[in-house]
Amino acid sequence: xxxxxxxxxxxxxxxxxxxxxxxxxxxxxxxxxxxxxxxxxxxxxxxxxxxxxxxxxxxxxxxxxxxxxxxxxxxxxxxxxxxxxxxxxxxxxxxxxxxxxxxxxxxxxxxxxxxxxxxxxxxxxxxxxxxxxxxxxxxxxxxxxxxxxxxxxxxxxxxxx
Amino acid sequence: xxxxxxxxxxxxxxxxxxxxxxxxxxxxxxxxxxxxxxxxxxxxxxxxxxxxxxxxxxxxxxxxxxxxxxxxxxxxxxxxxxxxxxxxxxxxxxxxxxxxxxxxxxxxxxxxxxxxxxxxxxxxxxxxxxxxxxxxxxxxxxxxxxxxxxxxxxxxxxxxx
Amino acid sequence: xxxxxxxxxxxxxxxxxxxxxxxxxxxxxxxxxxxxxxxxxxxxxxxxxxxxxxxxxxxxxxxxxxxxxxxxxxxxxxxxxxxxxxxxxxxxxxxxxxxxxxxxxxxxxxxxxxxxxxxxxxxxxxxxxxxxxxxxxxxxxxxxxxxxxxxxxxxxxxxxx
Amino acid sequence: xxxxxxxxxxxxxxxxxxxxxxxxxxxxxxxxxxxxxxxxxxxxxxxxxxxxxxxxxxxxxxxxxxxxxxxxxxxxxxxxxxxxxxxxxxxxxxxxxxxxxxxxxxxxxxxxxxxxxxxxxxxxxxxxxxxxxxxxxxxxxxxxxxxxxxxxxxxxxxxxx
Numbered sequence: 001x002x003x004x005x006x007x008x009x010x011x012x013x014x015x016x017x018x019x020x021x022x023x024x025x026x027x028x029x030x031x032x033x034x035x036x037x038x039x040x041x042x043x044x045x046x047x048x049x050x051x052x053x054x055x056x057x058x059x060x061x062x063x064x065x066x067x068x069x070x071x072x073x074x075x076x077x078x079x080x081x082x083x084x085x086x087x088x089x090x091x092x093x094x095x096x097x098x099x100x101x102x103x104x105x106x107x108x109x110x111x112x113x114x115x116x117x118x119x120x121x122x123x124x125x126x127x128x129x130x131x132x133x134x135x136x137x138x139x140x141x142x143x144x145x146x147x148x149x150x151x152x153x154x155x156x157x158x159x160x161x
Numbered sequence: 162x163x164x165x166x167x168x169x170x171x172x173x174x175x176x177x178x179x180x181x182x183x184x185x186x187x188x189x190x191x192x193x194x195x196x197x198x199x200x201x202x203x204x205x206x207x208x209x210x211x212x213x214x215x216x217x218x219x220x221x222x223x224x225x226x227x228x229x230x231x232x233x234x235x236x237x238x239x240x241x242x243x244x245x246x247x248x249x250x251x252x253x254x255x256x257x258x259x260x261x262x263x264x265x266x267x268x269x270x271x272x273x274x275x276x277x278x279x280x281x282x283x284x285x286x287x288x289x290x291x292x293x294x295x296x297x298x299x300x301x302x303x304x305x306x307x308x309x310x311x312x313x314x315x316x317x318x319x320x321x322x
Numbered sequence: 323x324x325x326x327x328x329x330x331x332x333x334x335x336x337x338x339x340x341x342x343x344x345x346x347x348x349x350x351x352x353x354x355x356x357x358x359x360x361x362x363x364x365x366x367x368x369x370x371x372x373x374x375x376x377x378x379x380x381x382x383x384x385x386x387x388x389x390x391x392x393x394x395x396x397x398x399x400x401x402x403x404x405x406x407x408x409x410x411x412x413x414x415x416x417x418x419x420x421x422x423x424x425x426x427x428x429x430x431x432x433x434x435x436x437x438x439x440x441x442x443x444x445x446x447x448x449x450x451x452x453x454x455x456x457x458x459x460x461x462x463x464x465x466x467x468x469x470x471x472x473x474x475x476x477x478x479x480x481x482x483x
Numbered sequence: 484x485x486x487x488x489x490x491x492x493x494x495x496x497x498x499x500x501x502x503x504x505x506x507x508x509x510x511x512x513x514x515x516x517x518x519x520x521x522x523x524x525x526x527x528x529x530x531x532x533x534x535x536x537x538x539x540x541x542x543x544x545x546x547x548x549x550x551x552x553x554x555x556x557x558x559x560x561x562x563x564x565x566x567x568x569x570x571x572x573x574x575x576x577x578x579x580x581x582x583x584x585x586x587x588x589x590x591x592x593x594x595x596x597x598x599x600x601x602x603x604x605x606x607x608x609x610x611x612x613x614x615x616x617x618x619x620x621x622x623x624x625x626x627x628x629x630x631x632x633x634x635x636x637x638x639x640x641x642x643x644x
Contacts, residue, residue, distance in 0.1 A: 173505065178507075178592055178593070178596050178597075180591040180592050180641045181638070181639075181641045183495065183507075185500075185505075185507065269502040270500055270502050271500070273596065274500050274595065274596050275500075316503070317503075319502045319503045
């Protein structure tokens with residue numbers, strides 16, 4: 001098995017309901033991934049950074065993701081990211097020429113509301129990264145796992161294709 | 162994306178509670194996989210056969226799995242199987258020399274009781290099979306995805322390692 | 323058993339996640355109550371009206387609730403209502419002098435996110451109304467079931483007391 | 484609000500899946516009720532005794548329930564009990580002439596598999612007991628809350644009526 005680093009940057013995947021305000025907020029300690037690991041009876045190495053909705057992600061945030069990837073020895077990286085700008089971040093990381101296997105994933109519905117989709121997105125990324133043998137930037141969403149240039153969010157239908 | 166055939170043979174993955182008898186029984190129509198596909202916003206091609214607990218699987222059942230694999234054109238096969246004899250079926254299929262990519266997976270806890278583990282097992286198999294480029298028989302359970310000869314169920318601890 | 327009419331007016335109880343917008347919206351067809359009835363193996367008589375967040379409720383809406391109560395023969399009424407103005411509606415109905423047993427209930431967290439609290443609030447109202455023998459306006463929330471004048475939402479802690 | 488004592492005796496309500504054996508076993512520490520209390524944002528006073536499937540309940544066990552009721556000052560008692568002999572225990576307690584408000588409840592499906600039914604049964608008992616003003620032995624199941632002599636389990640259909 002490969003050593004995988006999971007970089008958790010926020011996004012819908014991590015949203016939880018705040019009963020005091022009635023709003024969905026991003027949980028920034030990685031509770032969702034910890035819950036998946038616990039039920040899956042496995043260990044996951046997770047770093048929690050940024051903690052933003054993807055619409056609020058700046059290039060400075062993308063630079064932080066890129067630096068985090070460089071700082072770590074793992075060659076296999078899964079990034080949890082909001083879906084609205086997941087393609088932008090993928091492109092940014094492509095330009096950075098990191099020479100690693102990088103899979104970006106996320107969720108259309110928060111793990112806290114529907115754990116199935118988020119779990120399946122993450123786990124399919126986890127399976128894929130364990131088998132690929134070439135560097136690149138990929139997106140894994142809704143059963144679609146492709147080079148990032150070809151994985152497109154259908155904003156009307158609400159899934160990737 | 163590869164064309165994947167999912168052969169659903171029963172096992173804990175598919176067990177549901179029967180309130181009239183108080184027993185867990187194997188649901189044989191693939192409701193669990195259908196539910197995953199629905200939440201994952203994707204389509205899965207599933208064939209439901211056998212519908213047994215893996216302790217009840219005979220070599221005749223294994224032959225049926227083997228024949229089902231041969232009858233279909235898909236080169237990528239995911240088999241949902243009970244965990245107690247998943248290694249036996251893997252060995253049987255290995256002997257059959259099928260020249261396909263075959264991943265066996267299942268669950269320690271029924272999908273109907275804890276959907277996370279079953280979803281993660283299945284989805285990691287789905288991700289892995291999309292990336293591998295050589296034939297073989299693999300097991301995907303609890304974050305472990307390996308050649309079947311090296312994926313072992315720890316019966317005391319209740320997970321694969 | 324008494325004949326109970328459930329008037330479903332919206333509120334957090336009925337909110338669901340809209341993956342296309344990322345927002346929580348009020349589901350106005352009574353899916354949450356239907357789901358409770360299905361799992362509870364019982365039938366519930368539900369009328370869906372208004373479909374608003376309680377902060378958006380006007381006195382015109384309260385009049386609609388009052389009229390709906392008058393139009394129906396049932397003497398036992400459960401109202402699903404947002405919690406922020408549940409006390410205002412209770413007071414309004416008290417003034418209307420309806421001479422029925424009226425229990426208002428709702429949820430701090432949507433049924434679609436955490437079914438336990440919403441189910442417990444509703445079912446405790448259901449149990450209470452089956453046993454009381456005098457008209458009045460009551461609130462049932464978080465294990466507190468009282469005359470509406472004494473059931474207060476603690477907005478800092480996020481529950482009724 | 485009344486002071487309520489909850490006597491948790493086991494039954495389907497408390498069953499959980501044991502992944503090592505594949506069997507459902509009775510959880511005897513009251514995890515299910517603790518989970519309901521946590522989500523409901525309330526406190527419950529629970530005593531866990533016996534911890535049996537109701538088919539295994541003996542008159543000695545019923546005597547233990549009766550003694551537990553006598554030993555405590557609370558006049559309002561909710562008993563969590565298996566459904567197969569809930570009527571027998573009700574009759575036993577009726578003979579004991581305890582002069583308290585006693586509601587027996589349980590579940591057709593374990594809380595750990597379907598939390599809705601178990602929560603609704605318990606919460607409807609909780610609501611009912613807060614409103615009744617006369618001693619007696621009642622059963623609360625599937626929206627039916629009646630004197631125990633009139634609440635009957637339909638074993639073919641799998642609910643009370």
